Amino acid sequence: MWIYRFTLSLLLSWCLLAPATLMAMTVTFLNPGKSDEVYWVTASNCMMTAARNLGVQLEVIYAERDHLKTLELARQIAARPLNARPDYVILSNDYAVGAEALRILDGAHIKTFFSYSSFSDAGEREKVGAPRQLYKGWLGGLEPRAEDAGYLTASALIQRGRAEKLTGADGKLHMLAIAGDRSTTTSYKRNEGMRKAVAEDKNVILDQVIYGDWNRAKAQEQSAWLYQRYPHTRLIWTGNDLMAFGAMESWRARGGKPGRDAFFSAINTSAEAFTALESGSLSALAGGHFIAGAFSLVMLYDYHHGKDFIDEGLELDRSMFILFTPEESRRFQSLFGAQNFDKLDFRKFSKVLHPAIKKYDFSFRQLLNQAEVRK
Template sequence: MYCWHRIVGTFCLWFMLLPGDGFAMSVTFLNPGKSNELYWVTASNCMNAAAHSLGVQLEILYSERDHLKTIEIAKALAARPRIERPDYVILSNDYAVGMQAIRILDAAQIKSFFAFSGITDQNQRVLVKGPRQIYKRWLGSLEPKSEDAGYLTAHELIQRGEAMHLYAADGKLHMLVIAGDRSTTTSSKRNEGMRHAVAEAKNVVIDQEVFGEWNRDKAKLQSDWLYKRYPGKHLVWAGNDLMAFGAMDSWRSLGGHPGKDTLFSGINTSTDALSAYENGSLTALAGGHFVAGAFALVMLYDYHHGKDFIDEGLELDRSMFILFDKEDARRFQHLFGDLNFNGIDFKRFSKVLQPSLTKYEFSFRQILSENERQK
């Protein structure tokens, strides 16, 4: 009797894990961030909420910002027994590891999809072409339009600087730039958006640009000598919230008052960033792009259930960021201050579950507004 139950149990487990059956599709997310890094934890929490809403089995593995670990995890997934491999892997092309990872996954017959950051480097393009070409199981990508974040925050910063007449002796507004890093697409695109706003304004001088590596302490050290090299009132544009905080820490140590004698901008939706925006020490704040992974799950859910996204394009670059105002900040804190996104019904974004949908709507503004009405 024991043997019979064991055989039946093994068969049932094997049957449930078969890809493509009526059982839940399985997805693994290779999170490029650290397991205690607020932004990437927020992205994971939102993906968990989407998976719960859609009935998807989701596994999240962190690379801890170690690009070699991403490759190691991809190899480990490929080495699993066939019935234990996920149907799909969502990954980000941070530090340009995507090409090697999809090659490993494709050989193991695991479908892959880029979220947050795709393959844009032209040298890599020559080798991988586009989705479903050389690597047939690389299905596509979904990126938040990072230029929006850079443009929105810089534009708001400049407008506020003009309103407060923070002009130097040359009649110009002077800006210090603390960018993320030199290698990721996200960083370079945010910078492009910022530079677009600067060029548009025509009265702004960028004194210097440094790379803070997304780190508060490093941004503080860099700001210490930037303020000495370029004394006076400034606009300080930062590629994320942590670097903005580092620059603000440095300014306060000199007796300055962020939001009054020098203006700062940031990107992300941490509680500290929202609080700093509400109290005025942070002048401009954009965020909401953490939903990219959750929306990638929606697209794969539809693909898995017979509704391919090819009609909208295989590599989507969609506006997700919003520029926060005080009401948005209050609303976000009220709805998602504990980083619990289970109240979002992601089924309403699915074309399979909502046949009337003709185009994916992936704006964070939509989530913020609709969930407020439901409250």
């Protein structure tokens, strides 16, 4: 009899614990970047911390900046047995592959959420419509306000150029821009922010915009002939840190000294970028937006547990970027320099876990402050 009671007790205990395991929320992140690319690895690592905080099973798969691979990965996920499919897939519309990936995943009844980059092109938007309409499983999205990054860095660059009196013979400041790519929403919006800063100052001329595909080597090659074409230009705006490094290398190759006779801006939070900012070779650096994926997990966690984000909107475009000072650069490296985000607790941002929260706050500076407190 005691064996029966003991077995029954074990069974009841297992039943009480099992639902947490059996019903664990599962998410796959189709990371569009490379598995050795600092920004996208940082984004994934931060998401891993949020997943641990929230008890979410997170799978990260890198597309290695191959848009065709993104679609192949989507097909592979859709072809998995039902019990092996994730509850949600987080993806980015880099290189305009989002519409086709969405079609594939929605056809397999897998819920999707766009993070980092969604749909801005009118043709794409006509194909996909709005979340939860044509594609019922497309829940929504969260994008960093990419215009902020372009505007903040370009404004700081222009201010530096004015302080250094770098005007040409025509009395104008001249700028070159090395943008990301022609099709990704993030790239387009960063360019918009940069152009806004230029338009606000009538003494600035944007000599040319080229596209470096986020690539260091390509930006190095392109900038070499740009410097020949525009020998009097001294302000170089770039859409990410890798392209800034490439442009700085080609400037050095011609005998120049970044931060002294030409001024560069960048976006992202790599250790190399912070080192360049502190040394002065980089004059403006914006970043912090890698947290978009982690906050996307918070939103999906709340949705999964009965608190829909629809009251704030289905496609959120929120401020996340900050323009780093050298002091903030040092703080960031001290807190997160080893790609360790364990000082952060993303449970604090969940509406399910903290019902008093009425509106999500996605700012990066609050995370810096939270980590500093827990240091």
